[in-house]
Amino acid sequence: MNLVLLGFGNIGQGFARTLLRKMKFLSKRYGLTPRIIAAVDVDGAVVDESGLDIEKLLETAEEKGTVAEYPRKGEKGRSGVEVIRNIKADVVFELTPTNIEDGEPGLTHIKEAITAGRDVITSNKGPLVVAFRELNEMAANFGVEFRYSASVGGAIPIIGLVRDQLAGDEVYSIQGVLNGTTNYILTRMAMEGAPFDVVLREAQELEIAEKDPTLDVEGIDTACKVTVLANALLDWDSRLDDVDITGIRRVGPDVTRLAQETKNTVKLVGVANSEKLEVSPRLVPIGHPLDVRGTLNAITLETDLAREISISGFGAGPQETSSALLGDMIEIYRSKGD
């Protein structure tokens, strides 16, 4: 199975590292031999249709900062679109960073890959919050697979779970703690009675929060995930704008204390049902499945048959996200062969 990787940052490198580590496992259990035949980042590309040396690829990215410095074969300035058009891949992985404004460059990458007849797997929420239905319809028209398990909940396989195991259920509502950074902040605030700013600074020092924490603390990242879940699992045709968003900046020690006194805890909860898409800080009873601590994520589904199912796990991290990317890849392989 020949793979093209677009984006070779945290997620791309994490996935390459996972492939390296799981080569034997994939061959033994599934008879599957993945080869990375091209990798692209902002500075350029490297292509080898007989398969790149993954160790060398990782070394190059770490030491030189770009795959374009790959010995002899690296090419500065070669673009993702150009690689998609000219390299015959089985699966294109779109792993560039999320851009919530226009979804680029992921959106163009995915469209080009679908048009070229490639199956596509992405971790990128950007294209999914601006053109979800369009991309899915394109994929159906071109007869290719389009998978995005890694875009929501990292290692929590919520989308496949509903599509496959809960295929007979109708999902009424989805509630989720979908952002590890804000959950870490709220957990620490509750444990220490400390104010938001102090805990945010601590989280930034630990690199759990980014220098500009806006996307996380304002609830925008959670809203992206709500959009994807609503589109994928509830047949919404929504964009990020459709979500009513309140972040956690105004959650003070008084609120977390009051919550504790009533045996509750404050969580940033994303909600999607047939009526609304919403992100806001909510009281969750202590011991409720959404009461997960630290950077964990959790999702509770309400359905007609199973009634209530909850799933929790690590919502981010390159290795955890690889679990979802690999799961998607194996499912495509199983349905289509090498």
Next chain:
Amino acid sequence: MNLVLLGFGNIGQGFARTLLRKMKFLSKRYGLTPRIIAAVDVDGAVVDESGLDIEKLLETAEEKGTVAEYPRKGEKGRSGVEVIRNIKADVVFELTPTNIEDGEPGLTHIKEAITAGRDVITSNKGPLVVAFRELNEMAANFGVEFRYSASVGGAIPIIGLVRDQLAGDEVYSIQGVLNGTTNYILTRMAMEGAPFDVVLREAQELEIAEKDPTLDVEGIDTACKVTVLANALLDWDSRLDDVDITGIRRVGPDVTRLAQETKNTVKLVGVANSEKLEVSPRLVPIGHPLDVRGTLNAITLETDLAREISISGFGAGPQETSSALLGDMIEIYRSKGD
């Protein structure tokens, strides 16, 4: 898609009721039209290859106590084996009660169905704890599907989750609260400080515990589920005898009180890893994903990539179990067509 139902008690009737309710949904979403062409219980059978009237079938079972009284077509004394051999079904549902001694009559039903080239779906743990590998090898040899999602965790789709969404992960260990009756009893004991016998009687009055509660409170039902999970997800070739079992009869109010004082709770936990299969009362920290209340079930997986994933939901009940049976059926339909 033509279905034969072997066993028409709680689970069989619950599944028939669900089919009735979901007919439109299945047709609209998947283009799938299931027909029950035969139903069998201990007293006899009813066969109609053009499709039985499901409402009439449910009425007959409720009012007369057996499908063999189905107007005109019911046949007393006609056996499951005879029906399997003579009726051309697409899928045989084995839904008779669990027999942990020799797996019968389920074991023979499943073998006959596989030999006749039918796909098989079961909720019955009996055959799975006495002949798991044999049945799976038979199914592979005859090129038929053999699915048993409903046998563990009711509506919690743990087996498919690992097989499909976590296909790239290696599972290191499974821990689960897998029996709703004992979890109800332990939850009430913790909440009320009441002794085991009192709470057991209360549970029996509410029909949460059976008159003879041995299988539940002695941990045998949990051990059956541990056996199935170990075989299905950890490549064990185990039988019920391989599980080291301690039930909850000796858990007294002193133990539950001590647990609470240390911010723990007592749960009957099933454990499977590469070293051991075990069922015993264990301390679980309050707030841990296995700390689910009442009749809920929960399972925590440790894997190499996702690290830790937990899932909780309703572990029993005819409607909830139908979620798993229907999920298995739709997956077979998707892979093979009508």
